[in-house]
Amino acid sequence: MTWVVDNLDLIGRLTVEHLRQSALPILLGLLLSIPLGWLAFRFRLTRGLMLTVVGLLYTIPSLALFALLPPLLGISFLSEINLVIALTIYAVAIMTRFVADALASVEPHVRQAADAVGYGAWRRFWQVDLPLAGPVVLAGLRVTAVSTISLCTVGILIGIDNLGYLFTNGYQRQIVAEILAGVVAVVVIALVIDRLLVVLGRALMPWAGKGA
Amino acid sequence: MIEFRSVTKTYPDGTDAVADFSLVVPAHTTTVLVGSSGSGKTTLLRMINRMVEPTSGSIEIDGEPIAQRDPVRLRRSIGYVLQNGGLLPHHRVIDNVATVLRLEGTPKQEAREKAAEVLDVVGLDRSLAQRYPSQLSGGQQQRVGVARALAADPNILLMDEPFGAVDPIVRAELQAETLRLQQELHKTVVFVTHDIDEAFLLGDQVVILSTGAQVAQVGSPSEIIENPADDFVASFIGTERGARALRTKHTDHGTVLVDGAGRTQGRLVESSS
Amino acid sequence: MIEFRSVTKTYPDGTDAVADFSLVVPAHTTTVLVGSSGSGKTTLLRMINRMVEPTSGSIEIDGEPIAQRDPVRLRRSIGYVLQNGGLLPHHRVIDNVATVLRLEGTPKQEAREKAAEVLDVVGLDRSLAQRYPSQLSGGQQQRVGVARALAADPNILLMDEPFGAVDPIVRAELQAETLRLQQELHKTVVFVTHDIDEAFLLGDQVVILSTGAQVAQVGSPSEIIENPADDFVASFIGTERGARALRTKHTDHGTVLVDGAGRTQGRLVESSS
Amino acid sequence: MDLFAEAIAWIFSTDTQSGSLPLSEAIATHLAFTVVSVLIAAVIAVPAGWLVGHTGRGREIAVGLSGAARAVPSFGLVLLLVLVFGVTHKVGASTTAFVLLAIPPILAGAYSGVEAVERRIVDGARAVGMTSSQVLGKVEIPLGLPLLIGGLRSATLQVVATVTLAGYVGSWGLGFYIVQGIQIRDFAQILGAALVIVVLAVLLDLLFALAERAVVPRGVRAGRDGR
Amino acid sequence: GGDSDPLEQDTGDSGEDTASDTIVVGSQAYYSNEIIAEIYAQALEADGFTVERNFSIGQRDAYMPALENGEVQVIPEYTGNLLQYFDPETTATSAEDVYAELANAVPESLAVLEQSPATDQDSYNVTADFAESEGLTSIGDLAGIDGLTVGGPAELEERPYGPQGLADVYGVDVAFEATGDTTVQDLVAGTVDVANVFSADPRIQTEDLVTLEDPEGLFLASNVVPLVGADVVEDVAAVIDPVSAALTPEGLVDLNVQSTEEQRSSEDIAADWLAENGLA
Numbered sequence A: 001m002t003w004v005v006d007n008l009d010l011i012g013r014l015t016v017e018h019l020r021q022s023a024l025p026i027l028l029g030l031l032l033s034i035p036l037g038w039l040a041f042r043f044r045l046t047r048g049l050m051l052t053v054v055g056l057l058y059t060i061p062s063l064a065l066f067a068l069l070p071p072l073l074g075i076s077f078l079s080e081i082n083l084v085i086a087l088t089i090y091a092v093a094i095m096t097r098f099v100a101d102a103l104a105s106v107e108p109h110v111r112q113a114a115d116a117v118g119y120g121a122w123r124r125f126w127q128v129d130l131p132l133a134g135p136v137v138l139a140g141l142r143v144t145a146v147s148t149i150s151l152c153t154v155g156i157l158i159g160i161d162n163l164g165y166l167f168t169n170g171y172q173r174q175i176v177a178e179i180l181a182g183v184v185a186v187v188v189i190a191l192v193i194d195r196l197l198v199v200l201g202r203a204l205m206p207w208a209g210k211g212a
Numbered sequence B, C: 001m002i003e004f005r006s007v008t009k010t011y012p013d014g015t016d017a018v019a020d021f022s023l024v025v026p027a028h029t030t031t032v033l034v035g036s037s038g039s040g041k042t043t044l045l046r047m048i049n050r051m052v053e054p055t056s057g058s059i060e061i062d063g064e065p066i067a068q069r070d071p072v073r074l075r076r077s078i079g080y081v082l083q084n085g086g087l088l089p090h091h092r093v094i095d096n097v098a099t100v101l102r103l104e105g106t107p108k109q110e111a112r113e114k115a116a117e118v119l120d121v122v123g124l125d126r127s128l129a130q131r132y133p134s135q136l137s138g139g140q141q142q143r144v145g146v147a148r149a150l151a152a153d154p155n156i157l158l159m160d161e162p163f164g165a166v167d168p169i170v171r172a173e174l175q176a177e178t179l180r181l182q183q184e185l186h187k188t189v190v191f192v193t194h195d196i197d198e199a200f201l202l203g204d205q206v207v208i209l210s211t212g213a214q215v216a217q218v219g220s221p222s223e224i225i226e227n228p229a230d231d232f233v234a235s236f237i238g239t240e241r242g243a244r245a246l247r248t249k250h251t252d253h254g255t256v257l258v259d260g261a262g263r264t265q266g267r268l269v270e271s272s273s
Numbered sequence D: 001m002d003l004f005a006e007a008i009a010w011i012f013s014t015d016t017q018s019g020s021l022p023l024s025e026a027i028a029t030h031l032a033f034t035v036v037s038v039l040i041a042a043v044i045a046v047p048a049g050w051l052v053g054h055t056g057r058g059r060e061i062a063v064g065l066s067g068a069a070r071a072v073p074s075f076g077l078v079l080l081l082v083l084v085f086g087v088t089h090k091v092g093a094s095t096t097a098f099v100l101l102a103i104p105p106i107l108a109g110a111y112s113g114v115e116a117v118e119r120r121i122v123d124g125a126r127a128v129g130m131t132s133s134q135v136l137g138k139v140e141i142p143l144g145l146p147l148l149i150g151g152l153r154s155a156t157l158q159v160v161a162t163v164t165l166a167g168y169v170g171s172w173g174l175g176f177y178i179v180q181g182i183q184i185r186d187f188a189q190i191l192g193a194a195l196v197i198v199v200l201a202v203l204l205d206l207l208f209a210l211a212e213r214a215v216v217p218r219g220v221r222a223g224r225d226g227r
Numbered sequence E: 001g002g003d004s005d006p007l008e009q010d011t012g013d014s015g016e017d018t019a020s021d022t023i024v025v026g027s028q029a030y031y032s033n034e035i036i037a038e039i040y041a042q043a044l045e046a047d048g049f050t051v052e053r054n055f056s057i058g059q060r061d062a063y064m065p066a067l068e069n070g071e072v073q074v075i076p077e078y079t080g081n082l083l084q085y086f087d088p089e090t091t092a093t094s095a096e097d098v099y100a101e102l103a104n105a106v107p108e109s110l111a112v113l114e115q116s117p118a119t120d121q122d123s124y125n126v127t128a129d130f131a132e133s134e135g136l137t138s139i140g141d142l143a144g145i146d147g148l149t150v151g152g153p154a155e156l157e158e159r160p161y162g163p164q165g166l167a168d169v170y171g172v173d174v175a176f177e178a179t180g181d182t183t184v185q186d187l188v189a190g191t192v193d194v195a196n197v198f199s200a201d202p203r204i205q206t207e208d209l210v211t212l213e214d215p216e217g218l219f220l221a222s223n224v225v226p227l228v229g230a231d232v233v234e235d236v237a238a239v240i241d242p243v244s245a246a247l248t249p250e251g252l253v254d255l256n257v258q259s260t261e262e263q264r265s266s267e268d269i270a271a272d273w274l275a276e277n278g279l280a
């Protein structure tokens, strides 16, 4: 434990880096998955295609994806963009399915009621379908946030500093406390973000009771 | 006045929900469509606001074919009450009621004031206005559904088994309320139910449907009970059995009416001959 | 005979579902518990086969307190028909009916033969035996539910709104079937409904309940209609309004009965004075 | 696209079949890690999940633990456990990490499968006189199987992708090629190994998709098809 | 960046539009290398430079492109391994020869500063017990022992001094086992018989390992040497050359001990070392 006390500033610095690196993919994942999820929800043809592609993306080992993006996209190997893109791909892979399920979870009779009172298609999507899909989208966002934060650590293997640094560095130096500190820090920030999302969800969707 | 002219509806999967249906729904009265499950009642109702498009035939409102009207605008001009309310769970009661007004572009404040007045009309306390639908009882939700349908003051009101999901006592209350409202507002109401008692209670004109929306009989409740068109109608309304074929029986507490099995079904309050 | 002695049930969340309820259910007759939603009907019924344990008080079957009996064996000795059937979706109709026999250790073949006979009793074609419940109509599923309850030939049959989910025509059919069965089998039946007409149709004894399973009135249908105990009962059974307070009216087609609003509610078939 | 051609060439080159870790052995060890981890996780999580679903007790704990476990970075966990267990137990340490990874989805599949059985069906089963264990064994488990298999499926897919990390601590699994490839900048090797993993994942997924169908009880499926 | 002006690439400023006194210091993903990088960084800072750290980048193959295009401007390197990277066919083995050849081998955009006396080169090690029972002193003594396994990082398999080199140069046949970052532990635990360890690894002493002699020069001498962008040589040489001069082989081992045994952070180790040597 003395290691942790002696290196609080290092842990703090890496935590900030870590959060910064995970935030963008989580956000991008949410934004991109809404149109994709809608496509998967709306048309039978795109549904099969979309869910297959998304399923395949998820099976690509993170390590390989991180390493392959630079040659495939022509980005520098050291660039954080690699990590952001790779994590965004996983986030989209998780979120698309959730968004499709979320839209499907909107009760048909509510949807029909909206039609019946005279919502146009576009307006209905933004004012009825999407808000009502909110609770399930939020559930997906929570899964995405937690897994992105956890997956982000693998970035250290392509030279991007974050809490994953504590894993490889601690492993080389044989310092159990260092690795443990990294694992705990990742779990803690993941759970804190998760709680924050729940609180945010309550604030944005006061109508969704606890059970919903 | 709403007129169905030889309307047919075959769903894409081949179900013939409505086959060659014609009917005139007079203005400012209540027409009840009654029939058992799957007889095509909902399909008929939804064709009026173009939620369902007829396969052939046409529907006219006050002589104008609705096929030429913009569906979204048409729907805003017609009130629709769904079974289970069909309220938007993420909008407060007041905003649910104000929905159509807002869609029509009424400023928020004005729409809310109007909506609050409509809550009074349907007998809902204004203190409920800020709640979400899930915080109301089933009966209250139904009233909100009615209020929403009335808010933009449409001429036509469509009601699809609006009281099917509430318990019998609340149901009786809502039925009474509906009768009262109609006496005040004189809308053209098309009401769907599979409860023949409800049909006779609320309908000025009752349309009894069999499968495929075949009209078994149209008429006022009295006409139908007094003169059922055929065996199907007779059995549907129950004149031949149970509660509708009664004999009198004199007891200490006055004359009661008993069915074929000798079970008491009602009391004879006064003889008008 | 089933006897409730000062039975109380408070659920863990504090809901007082049943408060000090006492009742004698005579053997070989049908007792109907009727009351609006939440009045505690289901709770009462489920206490008879110990699906729910009373908080205080006791229930006796033929003089023996059920608290001393093993709940699982007790349940196997009592038939229970649930709303919506509650059938096992992954077992064929025949095996659903044979469930209790199999649980009791009857060999498979024998249990199936017995089950097939019971299908005849409830009027289900044997050709349906190999289907799964989801391949049957709602009415057929209800019959399977009844068959399952009857298969082990119990003395007591509990029925919890068994016909609540089927449409009115099938419902009338099932009610008639139930009357016929009871004339043949003479079980001790406890039947729960919130439909007062169904209660009067099926019940030898009708128990009208208000919230907390308070007994508003107990008696035969005739006794209750002829002499409602209080305003609550009167309004519940509707003697004061609508369909139960009738006047006669003479028409070309004979004498009909009309309600306060002049709407025809039935026909007078013959005057027995 | 050149890279893809090179990657395919890498997969089928004779060097890949020999070397210190022949491709066939890498596939075998990769699969072994996956199957063993998922099996161990299933032995732990399935009974626990059934119990949680059946009794409704411990649900909060199960949900909470699964949530926390999902947040644990597998990469850190593998390294941590190798240090804690000692280098002679790298296989055990890695397997433990993968088991922990696989438990949450399997647990969730098991309890949600049981919970998803409609209350009235369970009620009916109890009412006709099934004992508590008969209700679990004859009703809840068979009707909950599809969701359980779904849980096993997502656990397996996660593990098969994550076993790659074992390549960082030793010469096994397809991850070895990726770790080595990163150090020597051999992108064809990285992509080749990744493609093999994806193919394995797709095959496993297919297997589970078939299993998922097979375990849907006949009557339940009949109802679905009928609609 | 869409800017592809080759001249600008050469100036090394293309990566970022930095002020001339901002220096990007990189390091390998290896704690010992990171300490040296930290020493460079702090020394530069003491001299008024603004330093950006880009540490634990990975292996040579990972960071070399970044150095060549100017994203990273200074990184601690090792002469022998670096020469082998640029010229795999090299035959130089002595420290002087290696350094001389290296100066010619680096691409134009890069330069090496003065090399340090401190060395940290690959070496093959066995346990003392094994060395004694088999009578081992030199790599060549391994020839003829059956069933040997050599452990090292995954990439050792592909290096010139890897299993292939052992066979070609010494006629030693070994199987290869990737032991990642736990090579020493694996050797001690007996999972492997021969371990590829850096010569400055303190565990050679603490774990009582025997480093096998390399008379045929399988490994090149590998002294610590700063690899820098050609455009910043002028700026940084004055600061880093004294650091290189002060860093001794024993001193390097000591730095490593402070990191692994005493678990001190590289900042603290570097700060103390600079202070002790009067460099900051």
Ligand SMILES: Nc1ncnc2c1ncn2[C@@H]1O[C@H](COP(=O)(O)OP(=O)(O)OP(=O)(O)O)[C@@H](O)[C@H]1O
Residues within 6 Å of the ligand: B011, B012, B013, B015, B016, B017, B035, B036, B037, B038, B039, B040, B041, B042, B043, B044, B194
């Ligand atoms: N969207 C649809 N696609 C295919 N068939 C449909 C669709 N909607 C309704 N049907 C079928 O059309 C027929 C009439 O349906 P409809 O909903 O109009 O009946 P209903 O009288 O309202 O019945 P209920 O009382 O059960 O509501 C039924 O056979 C039904 O299954």
Ligand SMILES: Nc1ncnc2c1ncn2[C@@H]1O[C@H](COP(=O)(O)OP(=O)(O)OP(=O)(O)O)[C@@H](O)[C@H]1O
Residues within 6 Å of the ligand: C011, C012, C013, C015, C016, C017, C035, C036, C037, C038, C039, C040, C041, C042, C043, C044, C194
């Ligand atoms: N398991 C339970 N836990 C807590 N409260 C319960 C439970 N079951 C029933 N209740 C409550 O007890 C009261 C009586 O319920 P019960 O189900 O017996 O009524 P019911 O007359 O059968 O109603 P319905 O006609 O709606 O079926 C209700 O207020 C109900 O909410």
Ligand SMILES: [Mg+2]
Residues within 6 Å of the ligand: B041, B042, B043
């Ligand atoms: Mg309908």
Ligand SMILES: [Mg+2]
Residues within 6 Å of the ligand: C041, C042, C043, C160
């Ligand atoms: Mg009930």
